[in-house]
Amino acid sequence: MKKIKLLLWSAVVATLSACSSSSPEALEGSWQLTHIDGKPAATGAVLQLNLKDKKVNGNDGCNTFMGMIEKATDKELILSDLATSLMLCENMEQPDLFHSEIQKVKAYRITQKQLVLLDAQGQELLTFKKE
Numbered sequence: 001m002k003k004i005k006l007l008l009w010s011a012v013v014a015t016l017s018a019c020s021s022s023s024p025e026a027l028e029g030s031w032q033l034t035h036i037d038g039k040p041a042a043t044g045a046v047l048q049l050n051l052k053d054k055k056v057n058g059n060d061g062c063n064t065f066m067g068m069i070e071k072a073t074d075k076e077l078i079l080s081d082l083a084t085s086l087m088l089c090e091n092m093e094q095p096d097l098f099h100s101e102i103q104k105v106k107a108y109r110i111t112q113k114q115l116v117l118l119d120a121q122g123q124e125l126l127t128f129k130k131e
Contacts, residue, residue: 024051024072026110031128033061034114036101038124042094047115047128056082060098062089077108077117101125 033045044061049069056079057066067082084099104125107118113130 023074027051027072027077027108027115030131031115032131033098033126034129035127036094036097036125038127041098042091045094045098046131047126060084060095062092062095063087065099065102075107075109077105079103079105098126 027049028051029049031047031049033041033047035041042061045059047056047058049056049072051069051072054069055066056069057064059065063085065082065084068080069077070080071078079102082099082103089095102117102125104119105117106120107122109116109118115128115130116124117126117128119125
């Protein structure tokens with residue numbers, strides 16, 4: 001009976017660990033912005049991460065942006081050399097906030113197809129869902 005309980009407990013722990021684990025490979029691909037600073041975001045913003053080429057690009061809802069992935073580990077994500085186009089859209093609040101927040105990114109976590117970008121203190125900055 002103890003062996004069965006131990007096996008069941010091990011299976012539960014392994015399953016839960018798999019659901020919330022982060023690895024650099026899980027960052028790969030296209031992500032749609034859902035929240036900025038915990039508040040719902042307008043549609044249209046997309047983040048694309050290419051680990052092989054160490055590149056990041058996307059759209060903030062108005063402008064396109066691009067940059068480099070300086071570091072990507074199982075917890076850390078550091079972006080650098082971020083540049084953006086300079087179109088002027090009707091509502092620039094989200095694009096301006098997006099660029100302010102993405103500059104602060106130092107870490108991340110991925111849970112159930114959701115990518116949360118964090119600052120150095122672990123505060124949530126930007127939340128995305130896998131496209």
